[in-house]
Amino acid sequence: MSVSTLTTEASFGGATHLVCRACGAHAKLGADYSCWECFGPLEVAYDFGTVTRESIQAGPFSLWRYAALLPVPSNIAEQRNLAPGMTRLHRADNLAKALGITGTLWVKDDSGNPTHSFKDRVVAVAQSAGIQLGFGTLACASTGNLAHAVAAAAARAGQKSVVLVPSNLEQHKIQATAAYNGHVIGIEGNYDDVNRLCGELIGEEVSADWGFVNVNLRPYYAEGSKTVGYEIAEQLGWRLPDQVVIPVASGALLTKVDKGWREFVELGLVEDRPWRVFGAQATGCNPVAEAWREGHDVVRPVKPDTIAKSLAIGNPADGPYALDAVRRTNGAIGDVSDAEVVEGIRLLAECEGIFGETSGGVTVATTRKLLALGLLDPTAETVIVNTGEGLKTLDAVSTGNGFSATISPSVDAVANVIEGSK
Numbered sequence: 001m002s003v004s005t006l007t008t009e010a011s012f013g014g015a016t017h018l019v020c021r022a023c024g025a026h027a028k029l030g031a032d033y034s035c036w037e038c039f040g041p042l043e044v045a046y047d048f049g050t051v052t053r054e055s056i057q058a059g060p061f062s063l064w065r066y067a068a069l070l071p072v073p074s075n076i077a078e079q080r081n082l083a084p085g086m087t088r089l090h091r092a093d094n095l096a097k098a099l100g101i102t103g104t105l106w107v108k109d110d111s112g113n114p115t116h117s118f119k120d121r122v123v124a125v126a127q128s129a130g131i132q133l134g135f136g137t138l139a140c141a142s143t144g145n146l147a148h149a150v151a152a153a154a155a156r157a158g159q160k161s162v163v164l165v166p167s168n169l170e171q172h173k174i175q176a177t178a179a180y181n182g183h184v185i186g187i188e189g190n191y192d193d194v195n196r197l198c199g200e201l202i203g204e205e206v207s208a209d210w211g212f213v214n215v216n217l218r219p220y221y222a223e224g225s226k227t228v229g230y231e232i233a234e235q236l237g238w239r240l241p242d243q244v245v246i247p248v249a250s251g252a253l254l255t256k257v258d259k260g261w262r263e264f265v266e267l268g269l270v271e272d273r274p275w276r277v278f279g280a281q282a283t284g285c286n287p288v289a290e291a292w293r294e295g296h297d298v299v300r301p302v303k304p305d306t307i308a309k310s311l312a313i314g315n316p317a318d319g320p321y322a323l324d325a326v327r328r329t330n331g332a333i334g335d336v337s338d339a340e341v342v343e344g345i346r347l348l349a350e351c352e353g354i355f356g357e358t359s360g361g362v363t364v365a366t367t368r369k370l371l372a373l374g375l376l377d378p379t380a381e382t383v384i385v386n387t388g389e390g391l392k393t394l395d396a397v398s399t400g401n402g403f404s405a406t407i408s409p410s411v412d413a414v415a416n417v418i419e420g421s422k
Protein backbone atom coordinates (compact mmCIF):
# COMPACT_ATOMS: atom_id res chain seq x y z
CA MET A 1 0.00 0.00 0.00
CA SER A 2 1.44 3.37 -0.97
CA VAL A 3 1.77 6.26 1.44
CA SER A 4 -0.73 8.35 -0.52
CA THR A 5 -3.40 5.64 -0.17
CA LEU A 6 -2.84 5.62 3.58
CA THR A 7 -3.25 9.39 3.72
CA THR A 8 -6.46 9.21 1.70
CA GLU A 9 -7.93 6.60 4.02
CA ALA A 10 -7.00 8.65 7.03
CA SER A 11 -8.59 11.90 5.86
CA PHE A 12 -11.59 10.87 3.76
CA GLY A 13 -12.75 7.69 5.47
CA GLY A 14 -14.14 5.13 3.04
CA ALA A 15 -14.05 7.55 0.08
CA THR A 16 -11.57 6.33 -2.53
CA HIS A 17 -11.75 8.74 -5.47
CA LEU A 18 -13.95 11.10 -7.46
CA VAL A 19 -15.88 9.80 -10.45
CA CYS A 20 -17.47 11.76 -13.32
CA ARG A 21 -21.24 11.34 -13.36
CA ALA A 22 -21.31 11.96 -17.12
CA CYS A 23 -18.47 9.80 -18.52
CA GLY A 24 -17.30 7.71 -15.55
CA ALA A 25 -13.69 9.01 -15.62
CA HIS A 26 -11.86 8.83 -12.29
CA ALA A 27 -10.09 11.66 -10.47
CA LYS A 28 -8.14 11.80 -7.21
CA LEU A 29 -9.84 13.12 -4.07
CA GLY A 30 -9.09 16.84 -4.31
CA ALA A 31 -10.69 20.26 -4.71
CA ASP A 32 -12.08 19.37 -8.14
CA TYR A 33 -15.68 19.53 -9.17
CA SER A 34 -15.72 19.03 -12.91
CA CYS A 35 -14.28 16.26 -15.03
CA TRP A 36 -11.13 17.16 -17.00
CA GLU A 37 -12.25 14.83 -19.78
CA CYS A 38 -15.80 16.11 -20.38
CA PHE A 39 -16.51 18.87 -17.78
CA GLY A 40 -19.21 16.64 -16.22
CA PRO A 41 -19.85 16.92 -12.46
CA LEU A 42 -17.66 14.81 -10.17
CA GLU A 43 -19.07 12.65 -7.38
CA VAL A 44 -17.41 10.86 -4.45
CA ALA A 45 -16.88 7.08 -4.82
CA TYR A 46 -16.32 4.73 -1.87
CA ASP A 47 -15.25 1.38 -0.63
CA PHE A 48 -17.64 1.11 2.31
CA GLY A 49 -16.50 -2.15 3.89
CA THR A 50 -18.84 -3.48 6.55
CA VAL A 51 -21.49 -1.11 7.93
CA THR A 52 -24.26 -2.51 10.12
CA ARG A 53 -27.33 -1.11 11.87
CA GLU A 54 -25.53 -1.75 15.15
CA SER A 55 -22.38 0.14 14.10
CA ILE A 56 -24.52 3.11 13.07
CA GLN A 57 -26.62 3.05 16.24
CA ALA A 58 -23.47 2.95 18.36
CA GLY A 59 -22.42 6.29 16.83
CA PRO A 60 -23.22 9.82 18.03
CA PHE A 61 -26.72 11.33 17.87
CA SER A 62 -25.86 13.45 14.81
CA LEU A 63 -25.15 12.91 11.14
CA TRP A 64 -21.71 11.61 12.17
CA ARG A 65 -23.35 8.28 13.04
CA TYR A 66 -23.12 7.79 9.23
CA ALA A 67 -19.45 8.87 9.05
CA ALA A 68 -18.48 5.51 7.51
CA LEU A 69 -20.73 6.40 4.53
CA LEU A 70 -19.34 9.93 4.07
CA PRO A 71 -16.01 11.37 2.80
CA VAL A 72 -14.87 12.30 6.31
CA PRO A 73 -12.23 10.98 8.74
CA SER A 74 -13.49 8.37 11.20
CA ASN A 75 -12.75 10.65 14.18
CA ILE A 76 -14.86 13.51 12.74
CA ALA A 77 -17.23 13.51 15.73
CA GLU A 78 -14.34 14.50 18.02
CA GLN A 79 -13.43 17.55 15.95
CA ARG A 80 -14.87 21.03 16.43
CA ASN A 81 -17.96 21.27 14.26
CA LEU A 82 -21.70 21.81 14.72
CA ALA A 83 -22.61 18.09 14.45
CA PRO A 84 -25.98 18.68 12.74
CA GLY A 85 -28.56 16.05 11.86
CA MET A 86 -30.82 13.56 13.65
CA THR A 87 -33.67 16.03 13.29
CA ARG A 88 -37.17 14.91 14.17
CA LEU A 89 -39.43 12.79 12.01
CA HIS A 90 -42.96 13.82 13.03
CA ARG A 91 -46.01 11.72 12.31
CA ALA A 92 -48.39 14.25 10.72
CA ASP A 93 -51.93 12.91 11.08
CA ASN A 94 -53.63 16.33 11.04
CA LEU A 95 -51.87 17.41 7.87
CA ALA A 96 -52.65 14.02 6.30
CA LYS A 97 -56.34 14.59 7.01
CA ALA A 98 -56.23 18.14 5.62
CA LEU A 99 -54.55 16.88 2.44
CA GLY A 100 -56.78 13.84 2.05
CA ILE A 101 -53.94 11.39 2.60
CA THR A 102 -55.17 8.13 4.13
CA GLY A 103 -51.72 6.50 4.30
CA THR A 104 -49.31 7.51 7.05
CA LEU A 105 -47.77 10.94 6.53
CA TRP A 106 -44.47 12.04 8.10
CA VAL A 107 -42.67 15.39 8.17
CA LYS A 108 -38.89 15.22 8.32
CA ASP A 109 -38.23 18.55 10.02
CA ASP A 110 -34.76 19.79 9.14
CA SER A 111 -35.46 23.22 10.61
CA GLY A 112 -34.15 21.57 13.79
CA ASN A 113 -30.54 21.85 12.63
CA PRO A 114 -28.06 24.26 14.32
CA THR A 115 -28.70 27.15 11.92
CA HIS A 116 -32.27 26.04 11.21
CA SER A 117 -31.97 24.57 7.73
CA PHE A 118 -30.76 21.36 6.14
CA LYS A 119 -27.69 23.25 4.84
CA ASP A 120 -25.82 22.48 8.09
CA ARG A 121 -25.48 18.89 6.85
CA VAL A 122 -23.82 19.69 3.55
CA VAL A 123 -21.61 22.33 5.13
CA ALA A 124 -20.40 19.93 7.84
CA VAL A 125 -19.15 17.45 5.23
CA ALA A 126 -17.67 20.11 2.92
CA GLN A 127 -15.96 21.81 5.86
CA SER A 128 -14.22 18.58 6.80
CA ALA A 129 -13.04 18.11 3.21
CA GLY A 130 -11.84 21.72 3.07
CA ILE A 131 -9.77 21.20 6.21
CA GLN A 132 -8.29 17.95 4.82
CA LEU A 133 -7.40 19.76 1.58
CA GLY A 134 -5.72 22.64 3.42
CA PHE A 135 -8.13 25.54 2.86
CA GLY A 136 -8.07 28.11 5.67
CA THR A 137 -11.27 29.96 4.75
CA LEU A 138 -14.76 28.54 4.29
CA ALA A 139 -16.68 30.22 1.47
CA CYS A 140 -19.86 29.84 -0.57
CA ALA A 141 -22.30 31.27 -3.07
CA SER A 142 -25.66 31.24 -1.35
CA THR A 143 -29.37 32.01 -1.58
CA GLY A 144 -29.27 32.62 2.21
CA ASN A 145 -29.40 29.46 4.28
CA LEU A 146 -26.05 28.21 3.05
CA ALA A 147 -24.41 31.52 3.98
CA HIS A 148 -25.78 31.23 7.50
CA ALA A 149 -24.59 27.63 7.82
CA VAL A 150 -21.11 28.42 6.46
CA ALA A 151 -20.60 31.45 8.71
CA ALA A 152 -21.64 29.47 11.80
CA ALA A 153 -19.61 26.36 10.94
CA ALA A 154 -16.49 28.45 10.30
CA ALA A 155 -16.90 30.28 13.61
CA ARG A 156 -17.24 26.99 15.48
CA ALA A 157 -14.08 25.57 13.89
CA GLY A 158 -12.10 28.80 14.32
CA GLN A 159 -11.92 29.39 10.56
CA LYS A 160 -12.44 32.54 8.51
CA SER A 161 -15.52 32.74 6.30
CA VAL A 162 -16.54 34.64 3.18
CA VAL A 163 -20.09 34.28 1.95
CA LEU A 164 -21.43 35.84 -1.25
CA VAL A 165 -25.18 36.35 -1.58
CA PRO A 166 -27.59 38.29 -3.82
CA SER A 167 -27.96 41.74 -2.26
CA ASN A 168 -31.80 41.53 -2.43
CA LEU A 169 -31.88 38.66 0.09
CA GLU A 170 -34.24 38.73 3.10
CA GLN A 171 -32.82 41.13 5.73
CA HIS A 172 -33.29 38.54 8.50
CA LYS A 173 -31.07 36.04 6.74
CA ILE A 174 -28.33 38.61 6.17
CA GLN A 175 -28.43 39.86 9.78
CA ALA A 176 -28.34 36.34 11.21
CA THR A 177 -25.35 35.49 9.03
CA ALA A 178 -23.54 38.68 10.03
CA ALA A 179 -23.72 37.68 13.72
CA TYR A 180 -20.84 35.22 13.22
CA ASN A 181 -18.53 38.06 12.18
CA GLY A 182 -17.27 36.70 8.88
CA HIS A 183 -17.37 38.50 5.53
CA VAL A 184 -20.96 38.76 4.24
CA ILE A 185 -20.80 40.21 0.74
CA GLY A 186 -23.93 41.31 -1.12
CA ILE A 187 -23.68 40.95 -4.90
CA GLU A 188 -25.82 43.09 -7.18
CA GLY A 189 -27.38 40.26 -9.18
CA ASN A 190 -29.28 37.01 -8.70
CA TYR A 191 -27.96 33.70 -7.34
CA ASP A 192 -26.80 32.56 -10.75
CA ASP A 193 -24.66 35.71 -11.05
CA VAL A 194 -23.20 35.02 -7.59
CA ASN A 195 -22.47 31.42 -8.52
CA ARG A 196 -20.74 32.44 -11.74
CA LEU A 197 -18.60 34.93 -9.81
CA CYS A 198 -17.55 32.21 -7.35
CA GLY A 199 -16.51 30.00 -10.26
CA GLU A 200 -14.35 32.86 -11.54
CA LEU A 201 -12.79 33.34 -8.09
CA ILE A 202 -11.44 29.77 -8.05
CA GLY A 203 -7.72 29.98 -8.67
CA GLU A 204 -7.51 33.76 -8.18
CA GLU A 205 -4.96 35.19 -5.77
CA VAL A 206 -7.48 36.93 -3.48
CA SER A 207 -9.34 33.65 -2.94
CA ALA A 208 -6.54 31.07 -3.19
CA ASP A 209 -7.17 29.96 0.40
CA TRP A 210 -10.99 29.70 0.05
CA GLY A 211 -12.77 26.38 -0.03
CA PHE A 212 -16.14 27.14 -1.64
CA VAL A 213 -18.41 24.51 -0.13
CA ASN A 214 -20.73 24.42 -3.16
CA VAL A 215 -18.16 25.04 -5.90
CA ASN A 216 -14.70 23.45 -5.55
CA LEU A 217 -15.83 21.33 -2.57
CA ARG A 218 -19.18 20.49 -4.18
CA PRO A 219 -18.66 16.70 -4.52
CA TYR A 220 -18.20 16.47 -0.72
CA TYR A 221 -20.92 19.02 0.03
CA ALA A 222 -23.52 17.11 -1.97
CA GLU A 223 -22.82 13.89 -0.06
CA GLY A 224 -24.03 15.51 3.16
CA SER A 225 -27.58 15.45 1.77
CA LYS A 226 -27.59 11.64 1.78
CA THR A 227 -27.98 11.81 5.55
CA VAL A 228 -31.55 13.12 5.21
CA GLY A 229 -32.39 9.86 3.45
CA TYR A 230 -30.41 7.72 5.90
CA GLU A 231 -32.17 9.29 8.88
CA ILE A 232 -35.65 8.85 7.40
CA ALA A 233 -34.91 5.15 6.87
CA GLU A 234 -33.43 4.65 10.33
CA GLN A 235 -36.20 6.64 12.05
CA LEU A 236 -38.88 4.58 10.28
CA GLY A 237 -37.33 1.52 11.93
CA TRP A 238 -34.84 0.61 9.18
CA ARG A 239 -37.25 0.63 6.25
CA LEU A 240 -38.12 2.88 3.33
CA PRO A 241 -41.42 4.75 2.76
CA ASP A 242 -43.54 4.48 -0.40
CA GLN A 243 -42.96 8.06 -1.52
CA VAL A 244 -41.09 11.23 -0.54
CA VAL A 245 -41.60 14.89 -1.51
CA ILE A 246 -38.46 17.07 -1.56
CA PRO A 247 -37.96 20.78 -2.41
CA VAL A 248 -35.64 21.39 -5.35
CA ALA A 249 -33.13 24.24 -5.74
CA SER A 250 -29.95 22.81 -7.32
CA GLY A 251 -31.54 19.35 -7.16
CA ALA A 252 -28.76 17.89 -4.98
CA LEU A 253 -30.91 17.08 -1.94
CA LEU A 254 -33.47 15.18 -4.02
CA THR A 255 -30.78 13.31 -5.94
CA LYS A 256 -28.89 12.35 -2.80
CA VAL A 257 -31.85 11.13 -0.76
CA ASP A 258 -32.46 8.63 -3.55
CA LYS A 259 -28.74 7.76 -3.63
CA GLY A 260 -28.69 7.29 0.14
CA TRP A 261 -31.59 4.84 -0.03
CA ARG A 262 -29.90 2.86 -2.83
CA GLU A 263 -26.77 2.63 -0.66
CA PHE A 264 -28.80 1.43 2.34
CA VAL A 265 -30.33 -1.29 0.15
CA GLU A 266 -26.92 -2.33 -1.25
CA LEU A 267 -25.46 -2.49 2.26
CA GLY A 268 -28.37 -4.65 3.42
CA LEU A 269 -29.42 -2.04 6.01
CA VAL A 270 -33.01 -1.93 4.71
CA GLU A 271 -35.09 -4.28 2.60
CA ASP A 272 -35.24 -3.44 -1.09
CA ARG A 273 -38.58 -2.14 -2.29
CA PRO A 274 -39.83 0.34 -4.89
CA TRP A 275 -39.98 3.95 -3.71
CA ARG A 276 -41.07 7.09 -5.55
CA VAL A 277 -39.25 10.44 -5.42
CA PHE A 278 -41.22 13.66 -5.97
CA GLY A 279 -39.83 17.19 -6.37
CA ALA A 280 -41.30 20.57 -5.41
CA GLN A 281 -40.53 23.98 -6.90
CA ALA A 282 -42.03 27.47 -6.92
CA THR A 283 -43.62 28.46 -10.24
CA GLY A 284 -41.43 31.58 -10.19
CA CYS A 285 -38.37 29.33 -10.45
CA ASN A 286 -39.45 25.97 -11.88
CA PRO A 287 -36.86 24.87 -14.45
CA VAL A 288 -36.79 21.25 -13.27
CA ALA A 289 -40.59 20.96 -12.95
CA GLU A 290 -40.92 22.42 -16.45
CA ALA A 291 -38.40 19.96 -17.91
CA TRP A 292 -40.23 17.09 -16.21
CA ARG A 293 -43.59 18.19 -17.61
CA GLU A 294 -42.20 18.68 -21.11
CA GLY A 295 -40.35 15.36 -21.07
CA HIS A 296 -36.97 17.06 -21.60
CA ASP A 297 -33.62 15.69 -20.38
CA VAL A 298 -32.09 19.16 -20.51
CA VAL A 299 -33.09 21.78 -17.93
CA ARG A 300 -33.60 25.20 -19.53
CA PRO A 301 -32.40 27.99 -17.20
CA VAL A 302 -34.92 30.57 -15.97
CA LYS A 303 -34.72 33.98 -14.27
CA PRO A 304 -36.07 33.42 -10.72
CA ASP A 305 -38.95 35.53 -9.43
CA THR A 306 -40.48 34.01 -6.28
CA ILE A 307 -40.75 34.55 -2.53
CA ALA A 308 -39.15 31.10 -2.11
CA LYS A 309 -35.68 32.60 -2.32
CA SER A 310 -33.94 29.58 -0.78
CA LEU A 311 -35.04 27.61 -3.85
CA ALA A 312 -34.36 30.36 -6.38
CA ILE A 313 -31.68 28.72 -8.51
CA GLY A 314 -32.50 29.35 -12.16
CA ASN A 315 -29.74 27.12 -13.55
CA PRO A 316 -29.68 24.07 -11.24
CA ALA A 317 -26.41 22.10 -11.27
CA ASP A 318 -28.07 18.77 -10.44
CA GLY A 319 -31.25 19.36 -12.45
CA PRO A 320 -30.67 16.52 -14.96
CA TYR A 321 -29.82 14.08 -12.15
CA ALA A 322 -32.92 15.08 -10.19
CA LEU A 323 -34.99 14.45 -13.34
CA ASP A 324 -33.35 11.07 -13.69
CA ALA A 325 -34.10 10.07 -10.08
CA VAL A 326 -37.73 11.19 -10.42
CA ARG A 327 -38.26 9.37 -13.73
CA ARG A 328 -36.46 6.22 -12.62
CA THR A 329 -38.66 5.95 -9.50
CA ASN A 330 -41.94 6.85 -11.26
CA GLY A 331 -42.25 10.15 -9.35
CA ALA A 332 -43.05 13.66 -10.58
CA ILE A 333 -42.03 17.29 -10.05
CA GLY A 334 -44.66 19.97 -9.49
CA ASP A 335 -44.62 23.70 -8.86
CA VAL A 336 -46.85 26.18 -7.02
CA SER A 337 -47.53 29.93 -7.06
CA ASP A 338 -46.29 32.24 -4.31
CA ALA A 339 -49.86 32.51 -2.95
CA GLU A 340 -49.96 28.72 -2.66
CA VAL A 341 -46.56 28.77 -0.92
CA VAL A 342 -48.02 30.99 1.80
CA GLU A 343 -51.04 28.66 2.10
CA GLY A 344 -48.62 25.74 2.44
CA ILE A 345 -46.70 27.46 5.26
CA ARG A 346 -49.95 28.17 7.13
CA LEU A 347 -51.31 24.67 6.63
CA LEU A 348 -48.16 23.03 8.04
CA ALA A 349 -48.14 25.42 11.01
CA GLU A 350 -51.88 25.05 11.78
CA CYS A 351 -51.95 21.29 11.40
CA GLU A 352 -48.67 20.24 12.93
CA GLY A 353 -47.18 23.11 14.93
CA ILE A 354 -44.25 23.26 12.52
CA PHE A 355 -43.42 26.70 11.18
CA GLY A 356 -41.53 26.14 7.96
CA GLU A 357 -39.81 28.68 5.76
CA THR A 358 -41.00 29.32 2.20
CA SER A 359 -39.34 26.08 1.01
CA GLY A 360 -41.57 24.15 3.43
CA GLY A 361 -44.58 25.99 2.02
CA VAL A 362 -43.48 25.00 -1.48
CA THR A 363 -43.26 21.36 -0.43
CA VAL A 364 -46.63 21.19 1.36
CA ALA A 365 -48.44 23.07 -1.43
CA THR A 366 -46.82 20.96 -4.13
CA THR A 367 -47.81 17.82 -2.24
CA ARG A 368 -51.40 19.05 -2.32
CA LYS A 369 -51.16 19.79 -6.05
CA LEU A 370 -49.56 16.44 -6.93
CA LEU A 371 -52.36 14.69 -5.00
CA ALA A 372 -54.99 16.68 -6.93
CA LEU A 373 -53.29 15.73 -10.20
CA GLY A 374 -53.39 12.07 -9.21
CA LEU A 375 -49.59 11.84 -9.33
CA LEU A 376 -49.05 11.18 -5.61
CA ASP A 377 -50.81 8.16 -4.12
CA PRO A 378 -53.02 9.30 -1.18
CA THR A 379 -53.12 5.77 0.27
CA ALA A 380 -49.33 5.37 0.42
CA GLU A 381 -46.90 6.07 3.27
CA THR A 382 -45.47 9.48 2.46
CA VAL A 383 -42.60 11.58 3.85
CA ILE A 384 -42.33 15.31 3.14
CA VAL A 385 -39.16 17.22 3.97
CA ASN A 386 -39.37 20.63 5.66
CA THR A 387 -35.90 22.03 5.02
CA GLY A 388 -35.95 25.35 6.89
CA GLU A 389 -37.34 27.46 9.72
CA GLY A 390 -40.20 29.93 9.28
CA LEU A 391 -38.54 32.63 11.38
CA LYS A 392 -36.11 33.06 8.49
CA THR A 393 -38.84 34.13 6.07
CA LEU A 394 -41.29 35.94 8.35
CA ASP A 395 -42.13 38.53 5.73
CA ALA A 396 -43.82 35.87 3.62
CA VAL A 397 -46.58 35.36 6.19
CA SER A 398 -46.69 38.72 7.98
CA THR A 399 -50.21 40.13 8.38
CA GLY A 400 -50.59 43.53 9.99
CA ASN A 401 -48.87 43.54 13.37
CA GLY A 402 -49.70 39.86 14.00
CA PHE A 403 -52.15 40.45 16.89
CA SER A 404 -55.69 39.11 16.64
CA ALA A 405 -56.62 42.03 18.92
CA THR A 406 -55.00 44.65 21.15
CA ILE A 407 -57.07 45.31 24.30
CA SER A 408 -57.05 46.79 27.81
CA PRO A 409 -55.96 44.40 30.63
CA SER A 410 -59.45 43.25 31.70
CA VAL A 411 -61.30 39.93 31.77
CA ASP A 412 -64.24 41.47 29.88
CA ALA A 413 -62.03 42.66 27.06
CA VAL A 414 -60.53 39.16 26.69
CA ALA A 415 -64.04 37.66 26.73
CA ASN A 416 -65.15 40.07 24.01
CA VAL A 417 -62.31 38.98 21.75
CA ILE A 418 -62.82 35.25 22.29
CA GLU A 419 -66.63 35.39 22.04
CA GLY A 420 -66.47 37.78 19.10
CA SER A 421 -64.39 35.25 17.15
CA LYS A 422 -66.92 32.44 17.63
Ligand SMILES: *Cc1c(COP(=O)(O)O)cnc(C)c1O
Nearest residue numbers: 145249250251252253359387388
Ligand atom coordinates in the same frame (compact mmCIF):
# COMPACT_ATOMS: atom_id res chain seq x y z
C1 LIG B 1 -30.74 24.79 -0.38
C2 LIG B 1 -32.09 24.51 0.09
C3 LIG B 1 -32.91 23.54 -0.51
C4 LIG B 1 -32.59 22.77 -1.77
O1 LIG B 1 -31.36 22.24 -1.89
P1 LIG B 1 -30.72 21.70 -3.23
O2 LIG B 1 -29.89 20.58 -2.76
O3 LIG B 1 -29.89 22.82 -3.77
O4 LIG B 1 -31.80 21.28 -4.17
C5 LIG B 1 -34.14 23.30 0.05
N1 LIG B 1 -34.57 23.98 1.13
C6 LIG B 1 -33.82 24.91 1.74
C7 LIG B 1 -34.38 25.62 2.92
C8 LIG B 1 -32.56 25.20 1.25
O5 LIG B 1 -31.84 26.15 1.87
Ligand SMILES: [Zn+2]
Nearest residue numbers: 020023035038
Ligand atom coordinates in the same frame (compact mmCIF):
# COMPACT_ATOMS: atom_id res chain seq x y z
ZN1 LIG C 1 -16.42 13.13 -17.56
